[in-house]
Amino acid sequence: MISRFRLRSTSIKLSLRFAILYSLLVALMFFGAYRLAIYEVRDHTFERMHSDAETLESVFDAHGRDTLVQYIEALQAINFENSRIFRLRDDAGTQISGNIQRADLPAALGTANTGDVQFVPVENIDIDGVHEEEVTGYWLMRSQIGPYEFLQGTGDHVVSEVIEALAVALTLGFVLAIIAGLVTGVWVGRITENRIVSISDTLDLVSKGDLHARIPISDDAHDDLSRVSESINGTLARLETLLETQQQISTDIAHDMRTPLQRLRQRLERLEEQETPDRSHINAALIEVEGIITTFNALLRIAQVESGSRRERFEKVDLNAVAETVFEAFEPAAENSKQKLSLAQSTDPAFVFGDRSLLLQLASNLIENAMRHCPEGTKIDVKISATHRAVNLIVADTGPGVATEDRERIFRRFYRADKSRTSAGHGLGLATVKAIADLHNAEVSLSDNSPGLHVSVGFKPA
Structure with missing residues (x-):
């Protein structure tokens, strides 16, 4: 009999293996979602900066410099704690509008109209007012609007806050998923363990002589273990029938053959007492022997049929x-x-x-x-x-x-x-x-x- 400890160890090992595999898959999936979210948030931010630049260019083309300055000032006015910064300068480098006083631009932003976006640390930028505390830098984009150079930037704290919230949510979801996976794995493992123990216990009872023992099968179970249990129960039922039949055959032979064998013995004893054997007694004894042989031949024929070899x-x-x-x-x-x-x-x-x-x-x-x-x-x-x-x-x-x-x-x-x-x-x-x-x-x-x-x-x- 398989020991319960061994079954339990197998169940735990299988549960842990599936839990580890499940954890790796969930971690890979969440990491992919995290990286994709970062890309999408930043891409949305950059698209908005490009869209603002195109809008201001259209405003300048349609209404001129004054209206352009009004739009930039409006964007600056609705700005919250300098999360976005702007600067508009002419060809001579004179600042016309905006809140950027100084910006040490990287080489990638050295050429106008590139539309590239680069990250600049907050210590390399001076603005009117104070920076948002959580801002560590700005994503800057330089573009040309008519004869003017337009520089705009978006603080990284907005993206960081979104990413941070997403990271917390994904981490919490990962932990909950791992816990759910472990609980489910252990639960399924225990159910499987109990069913295997039930099969083992049933076979142990049968080996000890309880031929009526059967594996309990739930009506709503239709898995591999249920099919195996049904096959084992069918085999046990067949075994019980065969053993009962064998026992019944032995009993029936002992009961039904006793009478003709006793008659045969009596006839032989009479013949033994006679000096000249009576032919009728000899014939009667031969008939008894023939009947016994016929009976045993019939039993052998039935046994041959039941063996299934004639198929x-x-x-x-x-x-x-x-x-x-x-x-x-x-x-x-x-x-x-x-x-x-x-x-x-x-x-x-x-x-x-x-x-x-x-x-x-x-x-x-x-x-x-x-x-x-x-x-x-x-x-x-x-x-x-x-x-x-x-x-x-x-x-x-x-x-x-x-x-x-x-x-x-x-x-x-x-x-x-x-x-x-x-x-x-x-x-x-x-x-x-x-x-x-x-x-x-x-x-x-x-x-x-x-x-x-x-x-x-x-x-x-x-």
Whole structure:
């Protein structure tokens, strides 16, 4: 049995492995989102600076310098704590408008109309007023508006605040995602562990002799473990049936063979006492031996059928032809017993996949069983019916029938109903029928023929 500690260790290891993989994927995804957000925020800022420059250029072209100065002053007036800075100078370098007093520009901004945006630290820029405390620098863009040089800048604190808020949100989301992943992984691992322990415990009970033990399966579970559990339960049910059948066979053989063996012993003892053996006693002993041999041959035949080895000989068989062969073999015997045997074949194809000799045995046993247990004048109908869903072999008689409580038991080895105790036979005919039907995945059903017994064996069409 797999130990609980080992199962628990496996569960934890699997949970941790998936949690680590999940964490790496989430971290990679969040890092990508963070970098993309930085790019998008900065790109939006730069686009706004380009848009403002184009707008001011259009204002100058349409209305001239004074209106341009008014627009720049309006932008400066609605500015909050110098988050944006501006400067407009003429060709001589004279400042016309704006709040930038000094700006040590990088070489990339040395040429007008480039439209490039460069970051300049806050200590390299002097403005009217004070800088926002969180500003560490400005993104500057230089452009040419007519004869004037226009310089504008945006503080990095706006972008930084957005990025900082996003970083906090992503970090918190990452932590929550990791916690959720760990909790879910451990939860799923524990569920899987409990189900594996249940399978292990069930097999342990079976190994200790509890053949009724089964793995509990939830109705809403449709995963691999459920399918494995169903297969194991099916195997255990089959094993239980086989062992019960084996035990029943041993009991039945010991019970049913005891009488003929005792009779045989008594006859042999009588022969031993006689100086001149009586021929009738010898013949009776031979008959007893023959009956015992016949019984054991029937048991061996059933065991061979149940082993499934005959499936290798399966082929396409016409059930109409099988019924006709058996009917022709038993019709003379039925006439001698003053019973009426009739055959009704199917007008549709009645092909099944199986072993022809075993199917002949099945049909023979059904007809022979009906003839043996029915009185004179009984009508025995053999019928083949075929549809696209099933091919049925039916044997119905108008005899005494079988009591409802005996219908499930008559397929057991050596079982004989009270009405059949005085009839010849060893109680293995219908057991052979059931074994052959099971080998062919056919279903045997018994019902009342009013009067008599109606036996139907349903096969899947080939």
